[in-house]
Amino acid sequence: MSLTTDNMEMLVRLIAALVAGALIGYERSFHGRPAGFRTHALVCTASCLLMLVTVYQAHWVQAMTSLVSLDPTRMAQGIMTGIGFLGAGVIMKEGLSVRGLTTAASIWMTAAIGILAGIGFYFPLAVAVVLTLGLLSIFRWVEARMPSQAYYYFDVRFKRGSELTEAALRELIQGYGFSIANFSYRLDAEGRVCRHSMVLRTTDPTSASRLSERLVETESVLEYRLSPTGD
Numbered sequence: 241m242s243l244t245t246d247n248m249e250m251l252v253r254l255i256a257a258l259v260a261g262a263l264i265g266y267e268r269s270f271h272g273r274p275a276g277f278r279t280h281a282l283v284c285t286a287s288c289l290l291m292l293v294t295v296y297q298a299h300w301v302q303a304m305t306s307l308v309s310l311d312p313t314r315m316a317q318g319i320m321t322g323i324g325f326l327g328a329g330v331i332m333k334e335g336l337s338v339r340g341l342t343t344a345a346s347i348w349m350t351a352a353i354g355i356l357a358g359i360g361f362y363f364p365l366a367v368a369v370v371l372t373l374g375l376l377s378i379f380r381w382v383e384a385r386m387p388s389q390a391y392y393y394f395d396v397r398f399k400r401g402s403e404l405t406e407a408a409l410r411e412l413i414q415g416y417g418f419s420i421a422n423f424s425y426r427l428d429a430e431g432r433v434c435r436h437s438m439v440l441r442t443t444d445p446t447s448a449s450r451l452s453e454r455l456v457e458t459e460s461v462l463e464y465r466l467s468p469t470g471d
Contacts, residue, residue: 249360253292253357256362257284257285257357258281260350262280262281268343283347283351284354287319287355287357288355290319291315295360319351319355320348323347327347350372352368389442390443390445391439392439392440392466392467394413394439394466395435396409397464413451417447420439421440448468
């Protein structure tokens with residue numbers, strides 16, 4: 241197999257896709273995400289490879305007549321549709337907490353960058369990689385410093401008949417700057433243990449740790465769980 245001009249161009253596009261996907265994937269791996277370096281590199285390279293099938297259709301379609309017409313945009317549509325299944329696989333829901341949405345979005349973006357590499361749009365490819373890395377890294381820093389409301393899923397179990405009544409529990413939680421929603425009731429262990437679940441909201445990032453310390457010191461609390469609901 242000789243390295244013709246077309247073959248060299250295909251090689252350059254595949255390498256560009258591999259590098260672009262690896263850069264984005266490294267950022268995800270660095271932050272401990274399940275879909276990281278290799279996943280993003282493979283997605284981007286595969287998207288590029290599939291686009292090459294239609295961009296260089298003259299290499300494998302022998303008879304090009306007015307009756308035979310191939311639309312490269314259909315391949316792009318198929319790629320983006322298929323990526324939806326991979327993106328859904330990295331989204332995890334546990335209770336009210338949903339994680340993996342940013343990684344799923346980065347996989348979708350990586351597939352789009354692979355399509356750009358496949359059709360040889362190097363300038364928008366480079367811009368897309370820079371913007372994506374900026375969104376995933378710099379915007380993480382900006383987002384952490386933006387005033388925003390934090391939501392937590394709170395579940396607590398305590399002995400029935402203890403001093404920690406519903407009114408006392410609500411007063412305790414609200415005293416740490418939380419507002420309460422979706423308060424639920426449950427009786428466990430043959431009526432010996434009360435259990436309450438709720439969603440808490442606050443604008444103070446230290447409220448969760450301070451409430452947790454207080455609950456640890458409360459003897460009537462048998463078990464509790466306080467987990468953020470963000471990505």
